[in-house]
Amino acid sequence: MDFTLNSEQQLLQDSVRRYVDKAYGFETRTALVNAKQGGSAGNWQTFAENGWLMADLPEEYGGLGGSLIDTAIIAQELGRGLVLEPYLGCAVLAAQTLVAGGTTAQKERLLPQLADGSLRIALAYSEPESRGMPEPVSLRAEKSGDGYVLQGRKSLVLGARDAQHFIVSAQVSGVKEIKLLLVDANSAGLKRQALPLHDGTWAEELTFDGVQVGADNVMEGGLAALRAGLAHGIVTLCADLVGAMEKTIELTAEYLKTRQQFGVAIGNFQALQHRMADMAAEMELARSMLHAALASVANDDAATRQKTLSAAKALVCRAAKFVCGQGIQLHGGIGMTEEYAVGHYYKHAIVADLLLGSSDRHDAVCAAALQDEMRS
Missing domain, CATH: 1.20.140.10 (Butyryl-CoA Dehydrogenase, subunit A, domain 3)
Incomplete structure (x- = not known):
């Protein structure tokens, strides 16, 4: 592959760098860290308006149809400024898991909202036993009608503080199958604990105690x-x-x-x-x-x-x-x-x-x- 940036990619890099240099100075970042909010809603909206949240999303779902190289360009420039907003957790991990494993109806409903910044989804896959790897999965999904009931715990969920939905990995009871399910952040039986990380960012630990997931929130993809x-x-x-x-x-x-x-x-x-x-x-x-x-x-x-x-x-x-x-x-x-x-x-x-x-x-x-x- 040729990693020399083309003119469009160079413009993308320049635009993100200008933003970080002018609007995300160290003093500004320090104020955001001290506010303990995990970033700024205004900054997130700026990301959306500049097209950074939709760079690698398919065009048919409101994205720009770019590539992972575009995501890497954006992330590299955000890394220079130690940006606190959950670009990794919401705009990449959750969004790309939804692209890979969501049903057509789910993608039509959710991806345009992710692209314009009006919705945030976080990926809840990590557990104390897995330590950040996709397996093993101990959170259980018991079959209940056309849907499932979830029981278990997820840790270090990036971008969870302002997320309206979670993509949750679960082991289906009785079979060797890992399912991905969309869970509303306000679901009954879901307990959330905010966790400040050492670098000023935030994550959450989620506890699922009989959380119901309907059939329309069961994703097609699994592991x-x-x-x-x-x-x-x-x-x-x-x-x-x-x-x-x-x-x-x-x-x-x-x-x-x-x-x-x-x-x-x-x-x-x-x-x-x-x-x-x-x-x-x-x-x-x-x-x-x-x-x-x-x-x-x-x-x-x-x-x-x-x-x-x-x-x-x-x-x-x-x-x-x-x-x-x-x-x-x-x-x-x-x-x-x-x-x-x-x-x-x-x-x-x-x-x-x-x-x-x-x-x-x-x-x-x-x-x-x-x-x-x-x-x-």
Whole structure:
């Protein structure tokens, strides 16, 4: 695949970057974090008006008919600003799972509202036992007429605070089948607990105690549709972290040019130049892995795609923790303060590593795939 941006993609990148630079400065973000609202409804509407929520949605359902590359471009620029709004949770994970697994009626009803920002849906798939992976699923769906009754718990539901619906993965009792079901956020028997994350974003834990789901809210797709949504999510999160690494390196380089010691800028010291070079090398390796993930989603079979995505998630998250951690070290004491931006990029990298499956969990997926290849 050719990852040179065409004119339309360059315009998209420029528009998101201008927004982040002008309207999402560090002081503005700090105010949003302190408000503990998980972002701003006004910002979300701006995302919709600029077409960022509909970039990768099908045209027949109100989208722009773009590709995952467009989503990655948007996410990379949002990552530079540590944007708090749940682009990953609502605009990518839930939306793409609905595209892959929803019925025609469900997509006609919900996707246009997702595209224009009037509706938010969150994907509730992670459980304490699965730790961000799609399996195992312990939440049970008992057959009840044409629908189901749900019993169980979901954790770390991204974008849940302002969601009107949830896409819930459930194990159907008595058969080895995972179903995806649409659940209204105000359903009887559904308990929600908001959870602040270390980087200023929010998630929720959901408890289902006899929640009824009607036949019209049972989705067509199952595990395959869930994996499709997660594939888009992993690529989006990797792109977000590449943007965060870019900004960390820019902040650190500027600091090394202005901070003086022994009468000269500390950027003149060769040891610090070497550390900056290491940071840049890790970032470019992560960018290359992002490109490999994008190519794999577009071209590979399911098994190869899963292995590549797991490798990308593990490598990019570790690179982000290294780069952002080194950014703090090169800033010295000021890098540890809440009032300075660079430390917040490290917090974001730490949280990102635990979302959608940790690096260790994805390493295990790669190891299992390698063992299967060796046996065959």
